[in-house]
Amino acid sequence: MMSGLLPHPLMLPTVLRCARPISTSLALSRPLAHFRPHMDPDPSRPVERAIRSKLTNTLQPDYLEVHNESHMHAVPPGSESHFRVLVVSSQFEGLALIKRHRLVNEALKEELSSCVHALAIQAKTPEQWGSNPALAKSPPCMGGSKGDHTVEEKLKGGRE
Amino acid sequence: MNSLIKITARCLRSGAPAYLPRPADGRAWSAPARFLCADVKKDLGEMVKKDKVVVFMKGTPAQPMCGFSNAVVQILRMHGVDEYAAYNVLEDQDLRQGVKDFSNWPTIPQVYFNGEFVGGCDILLQMHQNGDLVDELQKLGISSALLNAEKESK
Numbered sequence: 001m002m003s004g005l006l007p008h009p010l011m012l013p014t015v016l017r018c019a020r021p022i023s024t025s026l027a028l029s030r031p032l033a034h035f036r037p038h039m040d041p042d043p044s045r046p047v048e049r050a051i052r053s054k055l056t057n058t059l060q061p062d063y064l065e066v067h068n069e070s071h072m073h074a075v076p077p078g079s080e081s082h083f084r085v086l087v088v089s090s091q092f093e094g095l096a097l098i099k100r101h102r103l104v105n106e107a108l109k110e111e112l113s114s115c116v117h118a119l120a121i122q123a124k125t126p127e128q129w130g131s132n133p134a135l136a137k138s139p140p141c142m143g144g145s146k147g148d149h150t151v152e153e154k155l156k157g158g159r160e
Numbered sequence: 161m162n163s164l165i166k167i168t169a170r171c172l173r174s175g176a177p178a179y180l181p182r183p184a185d186g187r188a189w190s191a192p193a194r195f196l197c198a199d200v201k202k203d204l205g206e207m208v209k210k211d212k213v214v215v216f217m218k219g220t221p222a223q224p225m226c227g228f229s230n231a232v233v234q235i236l237r238m239h240g241v242d243e244y245a246a247y248n249v250l251e252d253q254d255l256r257q258g259v260k261d262f263s264n265w266p267t268i269p270q271v272y273f274n275g276e277f278v279g280g281c282d283i284l285l286q287m288h289q290n291g292d293l294v295d296e297l298q299k300l301g302i303s304s305a306l307l308n309a310e311k312e313s314k
Binding site for chain 2: 097098101102105109112113116117118119120121122136138139140141142143144145148150
């Protein structure tokens, strides 16, 4: 399905206005460009790279997965707005879930205040990961981002 | 929509600074940002304490507008928690940003138990999966439907 090439007609002006020039041209000239395996570092995905490097530097994880789930939501193709991260780090030991999540949020403060609109987090200790190595699945989108002007603003890379 | 009106009415009745839904474009409410922020913060401080369970979400429990917000609604429903305050951040950009600043938490949904911030969808889901949610609800004086179901099956 070439969903990357043909956004919903109502979203077309948004795509043209907000998509970074590189992403747009890639999307048009190489329709499958952004359908890469999640773990393949993509130089044209600055946000994903930033998330990966910040989490690596701050939490020294034993294991890390960063998934761009923007394609599952009502945002233009090529967006970097919705992410899911799985962080396995011994720094989480003895910490309540909320403290672990706050550490992740803190590491990604810049991204979260600019273009990242949603961040799903799994924060496990190495022991917890060992006994249950599974990535949780995000619930289906219910379209809340469509026509949401603050999401458009974020995608433009503007600060709130 | 009903729950927002009920909540607003409650705010007005109790004499708390009224937290009213604002028009989507926000133009009518362009008061100095600092003044607005202080008001919102004070309102939020009261909002999160007024009810045992408070959820800031996108959409309403009857019609969630986000998969993560919907997950929170579904989990609460599973535990038989029907009485809770739900605030729709899509109706008000000041609330949407205000609650993020207030909780120091960057995303929606946000869940509060007894005025204390619990977390978002991920945390509530994990609490549900590992049994902590039943215990936390018990502490609030809420008997989870799942606890009752477990007892009945024994």
